Amino acid sequence: MKFNFFRKNRKENSSGSPENQNTDPEAQTHVTLLPGVARAEMLRHAWSKKTLIIAYAALFFVAFVIQFCGVASRAYTPYATSSFRQHSMLTTATVVYKIVCVISLPWVARIVDCFSRVTGFFIALVFLIATYVMFAASKNVGMYLASQIFLGIGIPSYVMMERVFIADTTQILNRGLWTALPTAVASIPTLYVASIVAEKMLEHSTWRWGYGMWAIIIPVSLAPLILIMWKLDRRAKRYGITHNIKSTLNLPEGSWYKKVAHLLYVELDIVGGLLMLTGLSLFFLPFTLTGSASILEWNEATTIVLLVIGFLVLVLFVFWVLSKFPKRPFLSVSILKNPSVLMACTLPLFDAINTSLSGAYFPSVLQVSGHFTVGEAARIPRAANVCQMVGAVLVGLLIKYTKTAKVFMVSGVCLIVITQGFFCYLANNNGGFGSELHWTVIKVFEGFGRGFYNIPTIISVQANSDPSQIAPSIAMFTMFNQMGAVIGNSVSASVWNELVIRRLTQYLPEASKSSAREIFGNIRVAIGYAEGTPEREAIDRAYREVLQKQGYISLGFLLPALIIVFFIKGFDPTQRTSVNVDDDGEVVLTSSAVGKDGEAQLNTIAPNLSSSSSNSDIAEEQESSKGTSEEKKGELGEVTDEGK
Structure with a gap:
């Protein structure tokens, strides 16, 4: 059927x-329709008002737990990498995570379409449990980076399923508001509570328990939502709504491994996915591993070979997607040919480059040059995330009642550009560094700007896409965002690894120059020097100057977004x-x-x-x-x- x-x-x-x-x-x-899509459509008729309210309550609770976990875990990252004497591996871990995110998004979406919505939530649960168990048990930086691979599947899977669930139960005019609400409601309390918990955990326990406790908390919090979806799926089957739905996969006759091969090669395009994964890894990871104090140098044959092979594999991936070999390509070519959708997708690309480039080492610089505590260093950048969610809810309401969106998109991008200029000023103001109030105000306005442009842009991608390509276009939007993070973190790591050790060697007193590499590799050593000593002043200056340099580069990446936003085609928000x-x-x-x-x-x-x-x-x-x-x-x- x-x-x-x-x-x-x-x-x-x-x-x-x-x-x-x-x-x-x-x-x-x-x-x-694929089975998961058709089943979700038929499952729609099994929803009752009471069940829907319970499901959304469970969704809000899970959003709170995920937000809490994310804030707390980010505070442990510098200490985990420093315990391996590899503090500079911060961006390597982030790039690995973002690359896996880019690859996992289309696959998870396709798997959910092929099977059911419950499958997506279950995938997220399994990988999140494995992630935090591995984080807690990490004995070296290799195992820590392997944990990032599992995290890169678990978190995007949950985020994807949250958006799919909301898309299944809301209209397009209201979808922006409901997409922002769960995370917005969760962000405000977690800004303060999670950072305080992380700080106390580091004081009274270890970062290992800080990671490990989430392997217990997350499954308990996700269980009610998964149970509700599973029961509704069974109810739909019992009433015959999804009768004989698996036939739409058109699996070949024969043994089970023929069916598995068809699923991997045709439905999931595993060849295209592996080509993209290999190309991104080989091309971008060398940026995070090279520099004056890193394991690779720019003039080494290994670095050159990795970059060349990575570039060639990415070119091969493009030819593969454009060829007739994949029946269901890993990326949708028709979306990339739509100018309005493509321009809308480039906004989060450039913004993610800006955020990742100037923000990768920002918490570390706050602790070192700003002399802030772990909690303060976590709360300042988190203010941008909270205000982004508040701004997203506000703009969702404005779109709903004003029936317009383009003006909010333009004003949001302009606000981000202005705040990035102030970021560069505060990073190194004639030898000074911004106060907690200064940085918080900047991050508040940055967050509102990001929230104001993000929701209208997401709706624009859906409204300007071909009607049969809405879901792939949303996946493409998210992938562009993650790709921006990959590029931003790679450039940030390259600048950091190259310049920090040089500045430390240049500014440290003669007797302490030999400690430059140790300071560079361990944040505890950097903040261990007393304030006011020549060594601490040299460290503070080195970190400030490099952060300002990263800020200027980020500002340059934002300028194209400021131009592109004016050329994005408008849309009618009232269509439903x-x-x-x-x-x-x-x-x-x-x-x-x-x-x-x-x-x-x-x-x-x-x-x-x-x-x-x-x-x-x-x-x-x-x-x-x-x-x-x-x-x-x-x-x-x-x-x-x-x-x-």
Whole structure:
């Protein structure tokens, strides 16, 4: 049984009003749904208002736990790497994490589409447990970096599933608001509580227990949400809504390994994914491993070979995606050919470069040059994240009630550029360093700017995409963001590894120059020198100057974003879709745009499931088009009766 989307002309709308008739010529577009997508569409009918409220409550609780875990874990990272005498490996660990994020996002999304939403949450749970067990048990930097690989699968899997869940249960006009709410509500308390807990954990225990306790907390917090999704999936099966849905995978006849090979090669395009993983790793990791005090030098044959091979593999990946070999390419080529979507995706790319380049070592510089505590150094950059969430909620409300978005996108990018200029000034102001108040104010405005541009940009990507490419375009948006982080962290590490050791050797007193490498490799040694001593003043100056240099480079990457934002195509936020089922039992999505008179104007289209409405949004549509709602009930009743 295959579920298809198609455009279908209706001679008159459900209410029978002739002025609302659709006069477009008859056209049909068939798109075969993967099992997970079709199952999610049928599962939509099993939601009740009570179940939906419980599920969202569980989602908010998990968001709080994930946010708490993330803030606390970032505070342990400098101490974990320093215990291995590899503090400069901070960005290497981050780049490894971001590369895995880039690769895992399309795969997780495809797996969820092939199977079910529960599968995605379960993947996130398994990898998160393995991550924090490995973090706690790390005995060397190699095992620590291996933990980042598992984290790079676990966190994106959860984030992806959170967005998919919200997309399954909200309309596009409200989706920005509901996407921001769980993280926004969780961010405000975790800003203070998590950093305090991390500080106390380092004082009274070890960073190993700081990581290890989350291997127990996370599964307990995720269990209710997974249980709800699993029960609903079983209920959908029991009522026959997902009857014989696996046939849409078109698996070949024969043994199980033929089916597995088909799944990996055709559905997941494992060849394309591995090419991209290899190319990104070989090309970007050398940037984090080279420098005056690193294991590689720029003029070494190993560095040159890694860069050349990495570049060639990335070129081969591009040819593979553009060729006819993959039936379902790892990246969607049609999205990259859409100018508006491509420009919208470049905004988070440049912003992520800026954030990662100037922020990779920012907490360490706060502790060393700013003489801040661990908690203060964690709270200052975290203020930007909290205000980003608050700004996202605020702009979501503004879009909902003003029915416009472009102005918020432009103002957000402009605000980020201005705050980055102040960042460069505060990093090294005539030998001085900004106070906690200065840095907090800068991060607050930066966060609001990021929240103001981010939500409208996400909606713009969905609205300007081809209707059948909405879900892949969202994945592409997230991938561009992660790619920006890979580039930013790589450049940041290259600058840090090359300049810090030089500045330390230049500024340290003659008797202490031999300690430059030890100071460079361990943050505890750097902050161990008493304030006011010649050694500490030299260390402070070296860290300040390098941070300012990173800030200037970040500002240069932001300038293209300031230009591109003005050329992104606008969109109509009032467009929304609803679920219908035709007489043949096939799924039809109907687009509605609220007119000036408040009535819903309906046109049948064929958008992707990720923009379809839920039962919670059908209630809204009943107020604007009562006749349409009655038709939906009759059609959904036919599907349920057939399932029974």
